[in-house]
């Protein structure tokens with residue numbers, strides 16, 4: 001059963017762009033952006049409460065020309081971002097019973113929606129029901145907005161790893177949106193976690209469960225420090241949330257021969273990410289390839305995984321670290337914070353009271 005259509009306004013406020021560049025160059029607060037039509041099939045139209053920023057979105061904003069976006073959509077105006085918390089406002093005819101109007105939900109969008117520019121930094125947007133989960137009663141809106149993106153990315157990073165009690169892992173970037181999740185989930189699997197971060201974030205990362213913290217600035221260059229400190233007790237897994245290429249290149253000095261480095265991207269754009277992933281995965285050793293396994297993963301949102309993370313938060317086995325909550329009008333300040341690349345956990349934007 002769907003709610004009556006007249007409850008839906010025709011226009012809304014949204015942060016939009018129509019070319020490529022950095023947020024301050026191209027993003028504008030559009031006061032008159034069209035609200036999507038009532039959802040079809042099992043889609044949900046969400047009234048957004050909060051949005052979690054993902055650096056991948058501004059990197060994509062700066063590196064994907066509109067011509068490429070036109071390959072997946074006829075849109076010429078694009079809404080930023082892809083993570084959210086909010087309320088189901090309208091549900092498509094095939095939407096499941098537990099996701100009907102009025103339900104508090106959170107989640108993130110599939111990559112295709114992000115490229116098409118049907119983003120979440122707006123009062124309303126549409127998402128497939130399979131990509132969302134219900135927000136437990138004890139969880140607040142900013143926490144919920146910050147859980148899906150970093151949390152599901154961390155789950156996917158750990159998916160191919162056989163973590164047991166005492167498995168030695170290195171988390172590169174333990175204080176960021178993804179890293180804070182990887183540290184906690186790896187600990188939940190019993191791993192012995194060494195994490196990198198700046199000295200100022202050492203206490204935070206330890207409080208999340210890291211057994212050791214390496215200040216990557218004070219101990220630069222990091223690969224040489226790791227070789228010296230962990231060469232005799234190498235890691236089984238390296239979870240790199242930063243995309244530090246040197247970490248893989250020199251990994252034979254601190255990653256076991258059968259070990260695996262899992263990368264989730266970098267701040268330099270999709271071209272660099274794809275090129276490095278190809279080289280790191282396929283370049284034969286005889287041509288200079290690194291004699292260690294490498295995996296590049298990307299996040300496909302799944303409501304089931306989001307629900308599992310929410311359960312962990314509810315049971316106090318996982319926490320969402322929120323760096324700062326910005327007002328909707330201050331979205332550009334939130335992006336300045338993100339571009340500084342020293343967020344503690346997730347940067348959140350409040351869109352509206354729901």
Ligand SMILES: NC(=O)c1ccc[n+]([C@@H]2O[C@H](COP(=O)([O-])OP(=O)(O)OC[C@H]3O[C@@H](n4cnc5c(N)ncnc54)[C@H](OP(=O)(O)O)[C@@H]3O)[C@@H](O)[C@H]2O)c1
Pocket residue numbers: 053054055056057059149150153172173174175176177178179196197198199201216241242243244264265266267297298299300338341342343344345346
């Ligand atoms: N593949 C996917 O599906 C997917 C999904 C989500 C995100 N991602 C990607 O994952 C990456 C991380 O995202 P995020 O949300 O975690 O980013 P983020 O929170 O914005 O990253 C900021 C953090 O990075 C840390 N940092 C910066 N340079 C570092 C370095 N050289 N060594 C160690 N830590 C460093 C900072 O630590 P300090 O302040 O302590 O220095 C800060 O905590 C991005 O490239 C993003 O695009 C990919």
